[in-house]
Amino acid sequence: EAGVAQSPRYKIIEKRQSVAFWCNPISGHATLYWYQQILGQGPKLLIQFQNNGVVDDSQLPKDRFSAERLKGVDSTLKIQPAKLEDSAVYLCASSSVRGTGELFFGEGSRLTVL
């Protein structure tokens, strides 16, 4: 079974530029999450999708971050314009059964904002 795929693995941009990250979850997983992990911290939820609907985006900085999950499969997370404090690893995770905590993570996309 293929795992959660993310790209790009690494991205370096200057502040005020834009960036987009892509995630393909495990086949059949209805729930998809985007987490932000700053160095030395635990992952922080940005947005949760159930199929192609948003379940929780309360911690998404909506003035600069946006995410979509068209057709309930792939998802894209965009940052525009980027700030220095957005430097982090952006982790995508998916799960098939709500409530059991079995999140499957991708390897992450590491963003450096200069």
Place this chain on the structure above:
Amino acid sequence: QKEVEQDPGPLSVPEGAIVSLNCTYSNSAFQYFMWYRQYSRKGPELLMYTYSSGNKEDGRFTAQVDKSSKYISLFIRDSQPSDSATYLCAMTFYGQNFVFGPGTRLSVLP
């Protein structure tokens, strides 16, 4: 008070030692408790999950949950250098509001 607290370490132990990792939390509504292992430059991978209070054992790993104290633990027996990683506790209620601790960095020295 942070929602989930965890000693960040780093924790260094000799090979073969018993390791104890702990988290405390403040929200009594959490029902599912998990431990994830994260190697450097990799995504977290699920090690153990427990529903409500109690113990769960899987090989060299034992997870304990004490809901009355809002305290969870992960024990690693016969620790190996390959166990060197960051260990994240996480908790949720019914698939919503997953909250992670900051992680404890563990080094097992050969």
